Amino acid sequence: MERLPKRQRHQQLSKLLEENPFLTDRELTRLLKVSIQTIRLDRLELAIPELRERLKLMAERSYDSVRSLPLHEVIGDILDLQLDKSGISLFEISEEHVFSRSGIARGHHVFAQANSLAVAVINDEIALTASADIRFIRPARLGEKCIAKAFVRSSGGQKGKAKVEVFTYVGDEMVFQGNFIIYRSAGE
Amino acid sequence: MERLPKRQRHQQLSKLLEENPFLTDRELTRLLKVSIQTIRLDRLELAIPELRERLKLMAERSYDSVRSLPLHEVIGDILDLQLDKSGISLFEISEEHVFSRSGIARGHHVFAQANSLAVAVINDEIALTASADIRFIRPARLGEKCIAKAFVRSSGGQKGKAKVEVFTYVGDEMVFQGNFIIYRSAGE
DNA sequence: CTCGTATTGGCACCAGGTATTAGAATGAGA
């Protein structure tokens, strides 16, 4: 008995739907040259939900991630914040942050965490980075959890500039250090 | 004639669906206390597509954005690259890069472009940012196209460190300037 | 030839709609 065709078809079907989850069963019949019932039995065996469920799942995922993705807003999760004094944030290095061959985080992600925190700790909503002097002390690697600690050194509420020092650690090793000068809307 | 209820309902309906696009017409009848036909007429007037279309649109959006987001690899498009000499990249400031209320780009995005370019121009694959001294000269705004130009000042092929200077312009105005020290795998 | 698996077909049913036509409620103006 030629068992292969079925398994091959299952593989093909999985692959097709992975590439294009928008395919209906009817379209799949054309691509796999079997009846629509066969497609449905196959989906059943492979536990692949129907088109509408697939779309719903994707929509839910994107909806959730839009909500949890002010990734662009603040890089890292703020753990503690004392305005005009100090702040702590956590940022975990994942696949998309590293050079694929070395597993070392690209510098700008580590910088982004520190910069976000430096701006957040001032929290004047019109706080902008004016300049920074930074040092990458040792590379941060895939999977490592970076804890950034920011300290406002000279708030200079009137002067329109604040100096913020940020230290980033993995465990008790320092990986990054930076001095930021932040412009702020005077007052506050 | 009490015209308000209708417009109010339209507003409410828009708002409800904005908050939760997963609502069916039937669920909306419960929330708005009108018949399902009214809901459908309302959607028609407001040009709001049916549930399935909404889910499909969301799924498509998320599907596309996953595809077009190696944003994390190199920030900005490389326009020109002369290894160990110079490089140019283009980065357009869009919604997700700016503070929503001021339309000013967050510093780390501008930094990321410069940092990516500084590393790319060395292109030793084991090139890492060691330190940087940076200045944000004027804010970059939504829609602006940032052109970053990098110059390798001291390649020091043997020393394991290279100095790279980056200038970022919008038109002929400089918005950012940075001096990067890049570690490189000795030799080349 | 018979058994078992794989495949196909047909039918009823469902959710969540569209499209259309008809009727009821309401109020405003002549």
Next chain:
DNA sequence: TCTCATTCTAATACCTGGTGCCAATACGAG
């Protein structure tokens, strides 16, 4: 008061993309 327009509700037919179930067929192995 009658009439008319707007708004709302109701009813029906139809569509897509399925599920669930049962029966019929194909086909190869023992």
